[in-house]
Amino acid sequence: MIVCVAVVGHQNNPLYLQSFTAADDALKLHHIIHCSLDVVDERVNNPKKSGPTLNETFLGMLYPTENYKVYGYLTNTKVKFLMVTTDLEVKDADVRSFFRKFHAAFVDAVSNPFHVPGKKITSKIFAERISGIVKSFGSVTAG
Amino acid sequence: MGREVAESCIDGVIIEMVSAYCNRFYGSKPELAARRIEAIGYQVGHQLIERYTMERPRFSDHLEAIKFICKDFWSELFKKHIDNLKTNHRGTFVLQDNKFRWLTRVSIDPSSENLEASQDSPVLTPEHKVEVTSMHLYFPCGIIRGALSNLGIPCAVSADISNLPACKLHLDFGDNKNFPPRMLPE
Numbered sequence: 463m464i465v466c467v468a469v470v471g472h473q474n475n476p477l478y479l480q481s482f483t484a485a486d487d488a489l490k491l492h493h494i495i496h497c498s499l500d501v502v503d504e505r506v507n508n509p510k511k512s513g514p515t516l517n518e519t520f521l522g523m524l525y526p527t528e529n530y531k532v533y534g535y536l537t538n539t540k541v542k543f544l545m546v547t548t549d550l551e552v553k554d555a556d557v558r559s560f561f562r563k564f565h566a567a568f569v570d571a572v573s574n575p576f577h578v579p580g581k582k583i584t585s586k587i588f589a590e591r592i593s594g595i596v597k598s599f600g601s602v603t604a605g
Numbered sequence: 606m607g608r609e610v611a612e613s614c615i616d617g618v619i620i621e622m623v624s625a626y627c628n629r630f631y632g633s634k635p636e637l638a639a640r641r642i643e644a645i646g647y648q649v650g651h652q653l654i655e656r657y658t659m660e661r662p663r664f665s666d667h668l669e670a671i672k673f674i675c676k677d678f679w680s681e682l683f684k685k686h687i688d689n690l691k692t693n694h695r696g697t698f699v700l701q702d703n704k705f706r707w708l709t710r711v712s713i714d715p716s717s718e719n720l721e722a723s724q725d726s727p728v729l730t731p732e733h734k735v736e737v738t739s740m741h742l743y744f745p746c747g748i749i750r751g752a753l754s755n756l757g758i759p760c761a762v763s764a765d766i767s768n769l770p771a772c773k774l775h776l777d778f779g780d781n782k783n784f785p786p787r788m789l790p791e
Contacts, residue, residue, distance in 0.1 A: 472757065517663040538658035539755045565659055573652045579755075 464547050464560075464596045465530065466491040469568060471580055472540035474499055478568075478583045482596055495544050498524045498532045502542055505534070519565075520558050535561040541568070560599050567591045619707065623740050635736070639743045646747020647754075654752035657681055667778065670756050671698055678752060683707075696778040705772035707745060711738050712769075738766060749774065 466488075469478040479495065481488045501524040521534035524544075531552060535543040543564050545557070571577065571588040623642060631638035657678055664670040675687035679702075689701035742764035750762045758778065765773040 517665055519662060536663065537655070538661070538663050539655055540757055541655075569656045569659060572655055575648075579648075579651055 463549060464545055464599055466495060466544075466546040467564070467592060467596060468495045468542075468544040469583065470495075470499060470542040470544065473580075474542075475580065476582065477541070477580075478588070478592075480589065480592065482593070491546055494527065494530060494532060494546055498534060498544055499542065501525055501532075502534050502536060502544075506536060520561060522554070533557050533561075535565065537565065543568070556599065560595065563595045564592065567595065616707070616710070619741070619744060623744065627737075627740050635740070639740065642740070642743040643747035643750070646744040647751035648747075649744075650748035650751025650753075651755045652751075653681075653748070654678070654755045658756070664756065667758055668692075670753065670758055671776070674749065674752060675700060682748070698776040698778075700774040700776065701771065702774075703771045705745075705770055707741060708738070708766065708770045708772055711741070735766070738769070739764070742766065742772070746774065749776070 463482075465483050466481040467478075468476065468480070471477050479492060481491045483491070502521060505521050505524070519535055519537055521536055524532045524534045526532075530546050530548060533545045533547070533552075535545075537543075543561055545560065545564075567588060568583075570591075571583050571585050572579065574585060577583065577585070622645070626638040626642050627635065631641065658673070661673075664673065671690070675690050679685065679687050683702070683706040685702075685704075685706075687700045688703045689699075691699040691701075746762040746764055750760060753760050753776070761777045763775045763777075765775065767773075
């Protein structure tokens with residue numbers, strides 16, 4: 463199950479941050495997201511460690527904590543997508559397709575002429591789409 | 606598949622936008638009109654590049670990004686590639702399109718001068734015509750500047766139309782980061 467997703471701009475400014483847990487642990491999740499930004503920078507500046515394919519948008523698992531795994535994705539426009547999950551066994555392909563859908567939703571949201579670049583995404587449609595993607599991710603891995 | 610729009614509608618919208626800014630909104634201030642049109646182009650380019658680079662790996666250097674603009678981005682916009690790309694290896698690139706799609710209907714041919722004079726339409730001097738045509742170039746310049754700056758490459762873009770319908774676009778990255786943020790009319 464995905465517990466938290468985030469979109470972070472090229473100056474590490476938060477564009478969208480949403481947790482999907484009933485419990486009151488949003489602050490903890492945001493802290494994890496915050497910490498993982500350093501890992502993203504590290505991966506990008508030392509590309510040798512990030513696997514065989516250079517400059518791929520999908521960054522793979524950034525780091526595991528006791529209960530969570532953090533995955534990252536970095537676009538050409540230096541926008542970072544982060545995802546925190548509690549699943550222990552996660553297929554790479556699932557995460558890739560999750561991020562692809564996430565990115566498509568983001569592109570549609572920023573193409574809105576009323577969206578101001580660099581500001582938070584306030585679109586309700588975007589929020590609905592993201593929670594839909596998050597829910598479908600859980601059902602795919604469970605099934 | 607994405608939704609499609611007739612090309613003539615796009616042409617019409619762009620021509621109408623340029624004429625609205627130049628004549629109706631900022632009739633007396635062409636510099637201001639140019640900056641507004643360029644700003645619209647900037648936003649369009651900023652949004653388009655996000656969409657068109659979605660399925661590809663990140664660029665490793667500036668040249669790769671410019672090649673992307675010349676090939677993929679250009680064929681998305683104009684269904685053709687840039688015809689010629691030159692660089693002085695010191696931060697200036699010249700992109701040449703021999704048949705720039707948005708200028709193929711523009712004519713500043715002096716032989717049509719007599720025809721126009723006989724009609725009611727106001728007579729335009731050749732200099733004035735060049736000025737009117739150059740107004741149509743602020744939008745594509747803005748698109749390129751917006752696209753590149755969203756890729757993290759700030760630059761100044763200017764256009765040169767000495768022989769229509771060919772169009773030369775000068776991209777200036779300047780090794781210092783202090784070049785003017787907006788293109789200014791010459």
